[in-house]
Each structure stands twice: as C-alpha cells, then as structure tokens.
Amino acid sequence: MTPAARLSAAIELIQTIDKERVPAAKALKEWGTAHRYAGSGDRAGISGLIWDVLRRRSSSAWIMDDDAPRARVLGMLRLERGLETDAIAQLCDGSRFAPLPLTDSERAALTSRSLDGAPAPIAGDYPEWLDRHLAEMFGEDRVAEAVAMASRAPLDLRVNTLKAKREKVLASTAHLGTMPTTFSPIGLRIELAADARNPGIHSEQDFIKGLIEVQDEGSQLAALLSAAQPGEQVIDLCAGAGGKTLALAAIMQGKGRLIATDRDKRQLAPIYERLSRAGVHNCEVRAPKGEGDALGGIRESADLVLIDAPCTGTGTWRRNPDAKWRMRPGALELRLKDQIEVLDRAKTLVKPGGRIAYVTCSVLRAENADQVRAFVARHPDFAPVPPSQVVAALWDKADDFAAATLQSAEGLLMTPRRTGTDGFFVSVLKRQKG
Numbered sequence: 001m002t003p004a005a006r007l008s009a010a011i012e013l014i015q016t017i018d019k020e021r022v023p024a025a026k027a028l029k030e031w032g033t034a035h036r037y038a039g040s041g042d043r044a045g046i047s048g049l050i051w052d053v054l055r056r057r058s059s060s061a062w063i064m065d066d067d068a069p070r071a072r073v074l075g076m077l078r079l080e081r082g083l084e085t086d087a088i089a090q091l092c093d094g095s096r097f098a099p100l101p102l103t104d105s106e107r108a109a110l111t112s113r114s115l116d117g118a119p120a121p122i123a124g125d126y127p128e129w130l131d132r133h134l135a136e137m138f139g140e141d142r143v144a145e146a147v148a149m150a151s152r153a154p155l156d157l158r159v160n161t162l163k164a165k166r167e168k169v170l171a172s173t174a175h176l177g178t179m180p181t182t183f184s185p186i187g188l189r190i191e192l193a194a195d196a197r198n199p200g201i202h203s204e205q206d207f208i209k210g211l212i213e214v215q216d217e218g219s220q221l222a223a224l225l226s227a228a229q230p231g232e233q234v235i236d237l238c239a240g241a242g243g244k245t246l247a248l249a250a251i252m253q254g255k256g257r258l259i260a261t262d263r264d265k266r267q268l269a270p271i272y273e274r275l276s277r278a279g280v281h282n283c284e285v286r287a288p289k290g291e292g293d294a295l296g297g298i299r300e301s302a303d304l305v306l307i308d309a310p311c312t313g314t315g316t317w318r319r320n321p322d323a324k325w326r327m328r329p330g331a332l333e334l335r336l337k338d339q340i341e342v343l344d345r346a347k348t349l350v351k352p353g354g355r356i357a358y359v360t361c362s363v364l365r366a367e368n369a370d371q372v373r374a375f376v377a378r379h380p381d382f383a384p385v386p387p388s389q390v391v392a393a394l395w396d397k398a399d400d401f402a403a404a405t406l407q408s409a410e411g412l413l414m415t416p417r418r419t420g421t422d423g424f425f426v427s428v429l430k431r432q433k434g
Contacts, residue, residue: 001038001039001042001045001097002097002098003045003091004091004092004093004095004097004098004099005097005098006042006045006046006049007049007073007091007092007098007099008097008098008099009031009035009038009046010046010049010050010053010073011069011070011073011099012031013027013028013031013046013050014050014053014069014072014073015069016031017050018069023322023326024050024051024054024322025322027050028043028046028047028050031046040197041195041197044195044196044197044198045195048193048194048195048196049073049076049194049195051152051321051322052076052080052081052152052194053072053073053076054321054322054325055076055080055125055150055151055152055318055321056072056075056076056079056080056125056150057072057125057321057325058121058122058125058126059075059079059115059118059122059123059125060072060073060074060075060076060078060079060080061075062075062113062115062118062122063075063078063079063109063110063113063114063115064106064109064110064113065109065113066109070099071106074088074092074102074106074110075109075110077091078110079115080194081194085102085107085110085111088102088110089101089102089107120134120135120142120143120146123143123146123147124142124143124145124146124147124150125146125147125150126146126149126150126317126324127324127325127327129329130314130324130327130364133332133364133365133366134146134363134364136365137363137364137365137413138363144417145363145415145416145417147417148318148415148416148417149314149315149317149318149363149415149416149417149423150317150318150321151318151416152192152194152318153216153318153319153416153422154189154190154191154192155189155190155192155199155201155214156181156187156188156189156190156214156215156216156217156220157169157173157178157187157188157189157190157201157212157213157214157215158184158186158187158188158212158213158214158215158220158246158247159186159187159188159211159212160210160211160212160213160246160250160278160279161186161250162249162250162253162254162278162279162280163209163210163211163278163279164206164211166180166185166186166187166188169188169206169211169212170188172205172206172211173188173204173206173212176190176199176201176204177190177191178190179191181217181220182217182397182419182420183217183221183397183400183401183404183419183421184217184220184221184224185397186220186224186250187215187217187220188212189217201214208277209277210277210278210279213243213246213274213278215243215247216319216421216422217419217420217421218315218361218414218419218421218422218423218424219243219244219247219361219422219424220247221401221414221419221421221424221426222244222308222357222359222424222426223244223247223248223251223306224247224251225357225390225391225412225426225428226248226251226304226306226357226359226426226428227304227357227390227428228248228251228252228304228306229252229256229303230252230253230254230255230256231252231255231256232252232256232257232303232304233256233257233259233301233302233303233304234248234252234256234257234258234259234302234303234304234305234306235258235259235260235261235295235298235302235304235305235306235346235349236248236258236259236260236261236306236308237261237262237305237306237307237308237342237345237346237349238262238263238307238308238309238310238342239260239261239262239267239268239271239285239308240262240267240268240271240308241267241268241269241270241271241274242260242268242270242271242274242275244306244308244359245258245260245271245275245283246274246275246278246280248306249275249278249280249282249283250278252282254279254280254281254282255282256282257282257284258280258282258283258284259283259284259285259286259295259298260283260284260285260286261285261286261287261288261294261295262287262288263288265287265288268285268287271285272285295349298349299348299349300348300349300350300351300352301349301351302349302350302351302354303351303354303355304350304354304355304356304357305346305349305350305354305355305356305357306356306357306359307342307343307346307356307357307358307359308359309338309339309342309343309358309359309360309367310335310338310339310342311335311339311360311361311362311367312327312331312332312335312362312364312367313361313362314327314361314362314363314364314423315360315361315362315363315414315415315422315423315424315425316361316422316423317423318416318422319422332364332366332367335362335367336366336367336371339360339367339371340371340374340375343356343358343371343375344375344378344379347375347379347382350431351431352431352432352433353430353431353432353433354430354431355385355428355429355430355431356382356428356429356431357426357427357428357429358371358372358375358411358425358426358427358428358429359424359425359426359427360424360425361422361423361424362423362425363413363415363423363425367425368410368411368413368425368427369408369409369410369411369425369427372384372410372411372427372429373410375429376429381431381432382429382430382431382432383429383430383432384409384410384411384427384428384429384430385428385429385430386409387402387405387407387408387411387412388402388407390411390412390426390428391405391412401419404418404419405418405419406418410427411425411426411427411428412425412426412427413425414426
C-alpha cells in the first residue's frame with residue numbers, strides 16, 4: 001500500500017471507531033482480517049496513524065476547527081508527524097486510493113492555526129473532566145505533563161538476573177537496537193518509529209530462554225523500590241499476569257518465599273508459564289477457589305506485601321491512548337473503592353516491622369497520595385517511609401532518579417515527562433513494631 005492509501009484506510013478506521021464506538025485495537029484487528037492483501041508493514045503503518053490520531057484527538061480537531069475523522073487525521077499529520085501543508089497535500093491528491101484533495105479551508109487551517117490560546121484539555125489532549133485532577137497534581141505544568149503522556153512509548157525489556165547480566169543481553173539483542181534504560185539497572189530500551197513493525201520479542205531466543213521480559217522501565221523501578229530482600233516472605237497481592245512477580249523473584253535472587261495471588265484467577269493464567277521460563281522456583285501461585293480466601297492461614301507474617309493496585313491507568317496513556325477517551329468519571333470512583341479494599345486486606349498480612357509497597361500506574365492524586373493518607377488515618381500503626389530513604393542506595397543512579405521524580409511525604413511519582421517512563425506512583429508503608 002502507498003502512504004496515501006494507508007492514510008485513506010486510517011480515515012476509514014477512525015470513522016468506524018467513532019460510529020460504532022469500538023476499541024481501536026478491535027477495529028484494527030477486524031480491518032486486518034477483512035483486508036488480507038495488506039502486509040505486516042501496511043498494518044503497522046496504519047496502526048501507527050490510528051494511535052497518533054487518538055493521541056492528538058482534541059488538539060488536531062482544534063487546529064482544524066473540525067472534529068470529523070478526516071480533519072483529525074490531517075491535524076495529526078501536522079501536529080504529531082510534523083508535516084508541512086504541501087507534504088500533506090501531496091498525500092491527499094485525489095488519486096486512486098488516496099484521500100480527496102485538501103479544501104481551501106483545510107489548507108488554511110493547516111497553514112495558519114495553532115494551539116496558542118487553546119484550553120489545557122485541548123492542548124494536553126485529555127478529557128475535560130480530568131482537568132481538575134491534573135491541575136491538582138501538576139498545576140500549570142499539566143499541559144506539558146499531558147503532552148508527554150500522549151507521546152509514543154518505547155519498548156522496554158527487563159533482564160532476568162536469575163539467568164543473565166544486562167551486559168550479556170545487551171550484546172545478544174544488539175540487532176534489535178537495544179540500549180540501557182536511563183535509571184533501571186536491569187532494563188533495556190528499544191525506540192520505535194511511528195510506523196515501526198513489532199520487533200517480535202516473543203520469538204527472540206533470549207525471550208524463549210527466559211533471559212528477558214517485556215516490562216516498562218517504570219514498572220521495573222517500582223519493583224526495585226519495594227526493596228524485597230533474599231530470604232523474606234513476600235506477597236504479590238495483585239499479581240495479574242506476573243510482571244512484577246517475576247521482577248520480585250529476581251530481586252530476591254530466588255531465595256525466600258514469594259506468593260503470587262489475585263482476586264481474579266483468570267488474570268493469573270499466564271503466570272505459570274512465565275515463572276517456568278524465567279527459572280523461578282521460590283514462587284507459590286495461589287488462585288482463589290470459590291468464596292474461600294486464597295491466603296487463608298497467612299496473618300501478620302509477611303515482610304513485604306506488594307500491591308500493584310487496580311487504578312485508572314492514566315500513567316499508561318502513551319501505550320493505550322484509546323483508554324483515556326473511553327474513561328468516565330465513574331471509573332475513578334470504582335477504582336478508589338478497590339484500592340481501599342486491597343490496602344486494608346494487605347494490612348492484615350504484614351508483620352510488625354514489615355511493609356506494604358503500594359504501586360499504581362496512575363498520576364492522579366486521589367489514587368496516590370490521598371489514598372495513602374487515608375490508609376494511615378485508618379491504620380496509624382503504619383507510616384510512609386520518606387521517598388529519599390526508599391530511593392537511597394538502591395542503585396548507582398539513585399540521586400538522579402530521585403531528582404527527576406515528584407516527591408511528597410506519601411511517596412514518589414514517575415511520569416513520562418520527568419523520568420521517561422510510564423506514570424507510576426510508589427509508596428512504601430512500614431508497620432511499627434510492638
């Protein structure tokens with residue numbers, strides 16, 4: 001397919017997503033099934049266009065003064081891809097499979113309009129109802145933070161230190177363009193172009209042998225900040241597919257007792273094969289059975305309980321821009337209730353002197369610092385460990401990392417703008433002895 005034909009397909013797909021209110025991933029999959037002639041490169045190129053339109057949904061409509069699918073695609077080419085008006089016109093020449101030529105009003109908008117004076121939700125490309133929450137967290141910096149959250153994410157890998165050192169894996173994955181992550185001492189990063197094909201990590205020998213896992217650098221750092229130690233009893237309370245469970249096992253050097261569980265046993269399905277591939281032997285997976293407690297018998301004995309809390313996922317917008325436009329205010333209220341429940345459950349598992357590592361992939365204060373303050377008010381035998389102590393001496397770039405984060409008495413926040421990671425909040429809560 002020509003670039004112009006890909007552009008036409010993107011306009012068609014945005015129309016489908018708008019009209020049928022389907023997730024972008026579903027629409028892309030169905031389009032690929034119906035258009036078998038499109039090669040993998042074509043599908044990747046069209047996917048890149050769709051995700052970029054979703055990243056720039058509001059701002060593109062603003063500069064075009066038009067919210068129609070075609071207008072948003074054209075506006076994205078100007079804002080996200082940086083194309084000049086003449087270059088966009090060459091793609092829209094009306095030839096076979098190409099979009100219709102630019103109208104006079106489209107050309108004028110592409111040439112003269114900008115985001116100067118645009119309201120914060122428009123310039124930052126996020127739903128208007130979230131403006132209060134982002135202003136509460138970032139103040140006047142919220143547009144800059146939101147723009148970074150709307151940027152394209154790299155592909156990050158975590159080296160499984162149970163099996164290999166980063167230097168070895170860096171050499172064996174050089175053909176993928178890997179480079180060391182900025183802060184995580186166990187991470188590798190692959191920068192991807194807008195229309196890049198998936199590098200097929202799951203087919204790489206290093207993946208098959210369990211030397212690497214796909215995991216955002218921020219998620220790696222969150223696991224490191226929990227400071228799990230070899231020989232401890234550690235519970236991953238919201239383990240899901242096991243990304244942080246695997247990281248914890250490596251941090252513990254395979255020593256001690258690691259328990260992975262989740263309220264939804266379906267989420268645990270992938271963890272068994274992943275643990276086997278990674279060579280983890282000290283992890284017990286406890287899936288719930290009926291109404292029984294999967295952690296029955298465990299009370300006030302854990303050194304560490306990691307909570308990868310259910311949250312709105314605002315910190316992962318750059319990987320899933322579709323999600324922010326589908327998010328509704330009610331979703332936040334539900335997540336806040338879920339977080340209270342899981343925090344109070346964790347409290348019963350931690351021994352005196354033990355700790356809870358509370359982690360969200362959200363940048364909203366309501367899910368982060370406010371939630372921690374409310375927990376401490378309910379359970380005054382717990383207190384947040386100062387972020388400076390949490391970060392100190394964990395790795396050689398701890399000072400640089402600490403300076404990049406947003407810190408409060410309750411914890412620290414990573415953001416795409418500040419740390420180049422997904423948005424993650426981490427709070428370590430220590431229980432008093434006696």
